[in-house]
Amino acid sequence: MSPGRGCYARGSVSCPRPLLFALALASITCLREPGFVCEESAQCVAAKDGVCTDLGWCAYPDVTCESGLRFGDSAPEDAAGIWVGDVEDEPPVSLCGNGVVDELESCDDRNREPDDSCHPQCVEPGTVLWTVRWDGEAHSEDKAFGLAIDPANESFYVSGFTTSIVSEKQDILLQRRWIETGGLVWSRSHAGDAHGDDSGENVAVDSDGNAIVTGVEITNAGGADMWLRAYATDGEELWTTRHDDAGGIERGDGVAITASGEIVVVGSAGIDRGGGMIDADIWMARYDRSGTPLGAPTRTVPVRHDQPPPQRRVRLLTRSGQNPLTHRA
Secondary structure (H helix, E strand, C coil): CCCCCCCCCHHHCCCCCCECCCEEEEEEECCCCCCCCCCCHHHCCCCCCCEECCCCCEEEECCCCCCCEEECCCCCCCCCCCECCCCCCCCCCCCCCCCCCCCCCCCCCCCCCCCCCCCCCCCCCCCCEEEECECCCCCCCCEEEEEEEEHHHCEEEEEEEEECCHHHCEEEEEEEEECCCCCEEEEEEECCCCCCCCEEEEEEECCCCCEEEEEEEECCCCCEEEEEEEECCCCCEEEEEEECCCCCEEEEEEEEECCCCCEEEEEEEEEECCCCCEEEEEEEEEECCCCCECCCCEEECCCCCCCCCCCCCCCCCCCCCCCCCCCCC
C-alpha cells in the first residue's frame, strides 16, 4: 500500500525522515523532504488538540481514521495527511533469505549465512544498502559523532547534535534506528539551561540494550559540564549525571561498558596553570549502572612543552675524588 492522502498505517511510511548527517548502509537511497520536528504537543497548533507523535511529527484528530489521528501538513511530504498507526516495536523484515531474487538483489539462497555462494545481504559485496539523512527543526547545522550497534535488538544508536532554534544554538541528539533499513525508531534531544553548544559526543549500549550517551553541556556560568544520560530501548530517560570541576570546562568524548556493566567515560577537563596559561587534561571516570560515580575521576597531566627542560650538571671525578680536567699528577 503506497502512502497517500487516505488513512494509512504508520508502517506504510517506509523511509526515515532526512538527516544532514549521512549513514551509508543501503542500496536504495530513500530521502524525505524536511518536515517540522516537534518535541511536545504544545508545538502542534495548526488545529485543535494537536499531538506530537513519537516520530516527532504533529498529528491532529480525525474520526475517519482507525487511530483517530492524522499527520499534519508540516510532516514530511510522504507522511503529511496519512493515518498515524500503532508504534512498530518490531524491526522490519528483510526479503533477503526468502529464496526469491527480488528487486535490487543479485542472489537469494534462502539463508543469510556468511561464507557461502550468496552474500548475507543478497547483494554484491560493497553495495550501499541504504542511505538516510536528518534535517533538524531549524534546517540548520546538525551533526553525528557517535555510533553504537545493538545487534540483539536489531538496531543502532547515533549521537550528535541538532539545531532546533538557531538563536539557542545546539541540542544534544540521540536516535535509535533499525539496522535493516535505517528507519527511525525514535529521536530524543536535550537542551541545557544555558542554550549553548551542547553536543552528544559518543554512545554505547549496555547488556540490557540501554543507550548510554555522553557529551558536553554548556553552563550558565560560561563553563561546560561532562554530561551522561541513559535511555531505555523505548526512548525513556533512565537517569542523568554531570561532572563539574569548580566551574571549569569538562566534556565527555568517549564511553564504553565493561564486562561487569560499569560505565567508563573519557574526555577532557580544563585547568588554569597560572600565568594566563589554560589547557586541558585527559579526564576519566567510572560509573555504575545507575550513573553513580565509582571513586574520584582520574586526570592524566600532559608533559608541558612551553618551558625548556631543567639543566642537569654532571661532575667527572677520578677514583680519588679529584677532577681529572684540572688535576695534575
